[in-house]
Amino acid sequence: MNEILSFAGSYWWLVFPLSGVFAVWGRHWSEASERRHQRRMELYRLKHPGVLHGAHVQAGQPEPARRPERDVQHVERMHDEVDRRWLSYELDAAKLIDYPMMTDVREPLTVAFLRAKREADALRPENPSAVSAEDLAAYRSAVTSYDVAFQIAETEARRVRASGFGVEERQRLQTARKLVTVAVDDAATAAERQTAYRRARRELDGLIVLPDATITSLEEKVAGAIGPRPEPSPS
Numbered sequence: 001m002n003e004i005l006s007f008a009g010s011y012w013w014l015v016f017p018l019s020g021v022f023a024v025w026g027r028h029w030s031e032a033s034e035r036r037h038q039r040r041m042e043l044y045r046l047k048h049p050g051v052l053h054g055a056h057v058q059a060g061q062p063e064p065a066r067r068p069e070r071d072v073q074h075v076e077r078m079h080d081e082v083d084r085r086w087l088s089y090e091l092d093a094a095k096l097i098d099y100p101m102m103t104d105v106r107e108p109l110t111v112a113f114l115r116a117k118r119e120a121d122a123l124r125p126e127n128p129s130a131v132s133a134e135d136l137a138a139y140r141s142a143v144t145s146y147d148v149a150f151q152i153a154e155t156e157a158r159r160v161r162a163s164g165f166g167v168e169e170r171q172r173l174q175t176a177r178k179l180v181t182v183a184v185d186d187a188a189t190a191a192e193r194q195t196a197y198r199r200a201r202r203e204l205d206g207l208i209v210l211p212d213a214t215i216t217s218l219e220e221k222v223a224g225a226i227g228p229r230p231e232p233s234p235s
Contacts, residue, residue, distance in 0.1 A: 068128075068129070068131060068133075068136065069128040069129040069131075071136060072125060072128035072129075072131050072136060072139070073128055075136070075139055075140045075143050076124065076128070078143050078144075078147065079120055079124060079143045079146070082117075082120075082143070082146055082147045082150050083117075085150065085154070086117070086150060089102045089103075090103075090211055090213050090214055090217075091213060091214065091217040092214075092217070093180050093200075093210060093214050093215075093217070093218045094177055094180045094181060096208065096210065096214060097173055097176055097177045097180065097204070097208065098161065098162075098177065099154075099157040099158060099161060100157075100161075100162060100164075100165075100173070100207070100208050101153070101156065101157035101160060101164075102153065102154070102157045103208065103209065103210070103211055103214075104208075107153075107156075109149075109152055109153040109156050110153055110157075112149045112152075112153065113146070113149035113150045113152070113153040115149075116142070116145045116146040116148075116149040116150070117146050117149075117150075119142045119145070119146070120139070120142040120143045120145070120146040122142075123135070123138055123139040123142045124139065125139065165207065169207055172203045172204075172207060173203070173204075173207060173208075175199075175203050176199075176200045176203035176204045176207075179196040179197070179199050179200035179203065180196070180197075180200045180218070182196035183196040183197040183200060183218070183221070183222050184218070184221040184222060184224075193222055194222070197218070197219075197222050
């Protein structure tokens with residue numbers, strides 16, 4: 001006992017630096033505990049959707065009926081909205097010419113959003129009323145990733161526009177843009193529309209690879225502008 005007291009008396013000054021060390025250690029331990037708690041709570045929310053949301057309900061009150069299919073439908077609406085924004089490019093050749101990066105699979109951001117779209121599409125449930133909490137969480141995460149990836153790609157595409165092309169290539173893109181406008185113009189003659197469409201495809205050759213859906217949509221618009229051919233009159 002005397003030895004302990006003698007040691008404490010000789011090294012009393014160690015109390016101050018050690019107290020700082022213990023304080024830092026205690027703070028780190030507290031922060032780590034908080035992070036573990038948050039992870040456990042998040043996992044619990046995923047496994048038991050709606051339970052924590054209704055925790056504020058007073059005791060004795062009936063718990064509101066949970067409708068997981070409504071959660072699925074909400075995520076599906078988010079999914080459909082991102083699809084709608086993508087289709088505004090995919091089904092509009094003129095818009096793709098203005099923002100060619102949106103279909104350029106050499107661009108990592110474009111590849112990222114197309115991959116995210118495939119993942120979200122693959123996880124979309126066939127029966128919203130029979131989706132487990134884990135599947136819903138995975139689907140929601142995939143749709144969120146798809147939304148974020150699309151926003152990033154779209155922002156970059158609008159920023160760079162056609163700056164990655166040379167002067168001559170940009171002139172060809174501008175020419176193709178004008179020709180596409182003529183090809184779907186109701187005021188143009190059938191011959192003018194067909195010629196404009198073929199010339200636009202030639203101008204884009206080697207510059208932009210239009211998706212099949214874009215070509216189909218453009219051809220339908222050209223055919224719609226031309227209109228149905230008149231039936232031959234009976235002889």
